[in-house]
Amino acid sequence: MSDEDAALIAPNPDKTALKRVGEFVRARLAADPSIYRVPIDQAEIFASSDFLSSAECDRLIAMIDEVARPSETFDAEDHYAYRTSYSGDVNPDDSFVRMIERRLSDLLGIDLAWSETIQGQRYFPGQEFKEHNDWFDTRAPYWKEEKRRGGQRSWTAMVFLNDVEEGGTTQFVKVGVKVPPQRGALLLWNNALPDGSPNEFTMHAALPVERGVKYVITKWFRTRPWS
Numbered sequence: 001m002s003d004e005d006a007a008l009i010a011p012n013p014d015k016t017a018l019k020r021v022g023e024f025v026r027a028r029l030a031a032d033p034s035i036y037r038v039p040i041d042q043a044e045i046f047a048s049s050d051f052l053s054s055a056e057c058d059r060l061i062a063m064i065d066e067v068a069r070p071s072e073t074f075d076a077e078d079h080y081a082y083r084t085s086y087s088g089d090v091n092p093d094d095s096f097v098r099m100i101e102r103r104l105s106d107l108l109g110i111d112l113a114w115s116e117t118i119q120g121q122r123y124f125p126g127q128e129f130k131e132h133n134d135w136f137d138t139r140a141p142y143w144k145e146e147k148r149r150g151g152q153r154s155w156t157a158m159v160f161l162n163d164v165e166e167g168g169t170t171q172f173v174k175v176g177v178k179v180p181p182q183r184g185a186l187l188l189w190n191n192a193l194p195d196g197s198p199n200e201f202t203m204h205a206a207l208p209v210e211r212g213v214k215y216v217i218t219k220w221f222r223t224r225p226w227s
């Protein structure tokens with residue numbers, strides 16, 4: 001059995017909560033005319049082209065440049081091969097950041113308290129984030145802590161802050177969906193299936209930047225209040 005297959009049969013204590021979050025966010029997004037659903041059946045992936053203004057993107061880019069440090073993923077063993085970009089939590093107490101967070105939370109209809117603080121990422125040429133799923137592996141040592149502080153990740157919200165000269169496409173590798181960076185565009189997806197189990201079709205990668213620099217912000221929503 002591959003590691004990936006094993007992850008899919010790992011214990012899923014948050015299944016019912018994931019199902020419930022999936023249901024209400026799905027209904028809310030379906031009723032929102034600014035949101036487009038990527039037309040595939042295997043995963044719930046949504047986009048909105050002008051979520052942030054250029055001025056808002058520039059302000060976030062400047063904040064990321066201030067906090068950038070090497071990324072950490074939850075897979076300590078090979079994280080350098082895995083994600084080579086720079087990342088950092090932008091200041092969650094900043095009133096401008098709070099405004100962006102409130103907008104995301106309102107769009108999805110998930111209480112802001114159920115989400116991790118916004119993370120900024122910057123990719124220079126050659127940097128990438130190899131294919132992965134955003135959900136936690138409930139068999140990994142870190143799960144004990146994550147379970148206590150908000151549980152499984154439900155929805156991911158990501159915003160591209162700039163156009164990239166070449167490369168940096170976000171690719172959902174199992175369903176053939178490719179989203180090139182587009183300034184201000186929001187990408188949202190449900191990491192779970194409608195029944196609350198992890199959806200392997202959400203596996204995604206940030207392809208290497210070839211020319212220019214790529215900036216994104218990401219916010220992960222959980223299944224209960226995050227701390």
Ligand SMILES: O=C(O)CCC(=O)C(=O)O
Pocket residue numbers: 121129134158168169170204205206207216218
């Ligand atoms: O930068 C991207 O395009 C993807 C980022 C990502 O997958 C993540 O932060 O989990």
Ligand SMILES: [Fe+2]
Pocket residue numbers: 132133134204
């Ligand atoms: Fe991801």
